[in-house]
Amino acid sequence: MKALVYRGAREVALEERPDPLPLPGELRVRVSAAGLCGSDLHVMATGVSSVPPPLVLGHEFGGTLDDGRFVVVNPMLACGQCALCARGLTHICPQRRVLGFRQPGGFAQWVVVPRRNAVPAPGLTPLQAALVEPVANGVHAWQRAGRPLENVAVIGAGSVGMSLLHVLVQRGVQGIDVVDPVPARCEHALAAGARRVGPRLEGAYDAVFDAAGTEQTRRDALAATRPGGSVALIGLHDDTLALSAASLIVGDRTLAGCFAYTEAEFAEAIELVRSIDAPWAEAVPFAEADRAVRDVLAGRAPAGRIKTVFRFDA
């Protein structure tokens, strides 16, 4: 099979690799489409010690099983035995590994996955299948923020921010403002249902979602949250967090860290993604994946393309 292999910082290549064989309890997925995530790009750009090369990355994908069923793969590989897994909280299982970071992922024609992780998704288009994972992140973030129904802001109109926007619109949230410095991204957010877009956050929101995750955007998020409101942290650009404890405590505000999604939220995302029309996601033939990655890393991708999705039948 053909696979896009990460070989080290700024080194990716399309290579011929042996077709993987499923062990008992595993299924083989013929990949239809796989999304390129910011975290994949981070690994490819700089190298990350927890992701040793060579490795096939890719954790946002769907495809067909040998019996013909269409599935989306939940990339959170968990032990399935602990108290958290028993409650469907596989994303915080102490033993969890993420497919595409700790074992071969979706940037290949075939992938082997545990049976539990191949989630039936009949009727989805390949592009929709590739967007389930980021949409699931949005479902989880909305839940973590206390499911606000009006007056919210999203910082960062990248694929996480746009996927979250889709969830908020589908859930009937009124008054969603989106902040991003890139005008082409703001245009997409407006078209997808944002009330206001712009480069700066102003107002007093019931909840602010920070999909950027810098020290500054976290401070901005807290400053723009009304007393009693919620700040949901999704982006992880910087590790340091410097916020006013008085603002949190005296303002009775909630600060929520948002990581991944539960199994139930992943299933919810499969339903929500059916209505997505994502002109901000662009399909690129998998045969050109290495060049596409180099273009994105070099900043040569079109400004209006927020997400690159590899298509395997193109």
Ligand SMILES: [Zn+2]
């Ligand atoms: Zn991702």
Ligand SMILES: [Zn+2]
């Ligand atoms: Zn577990």
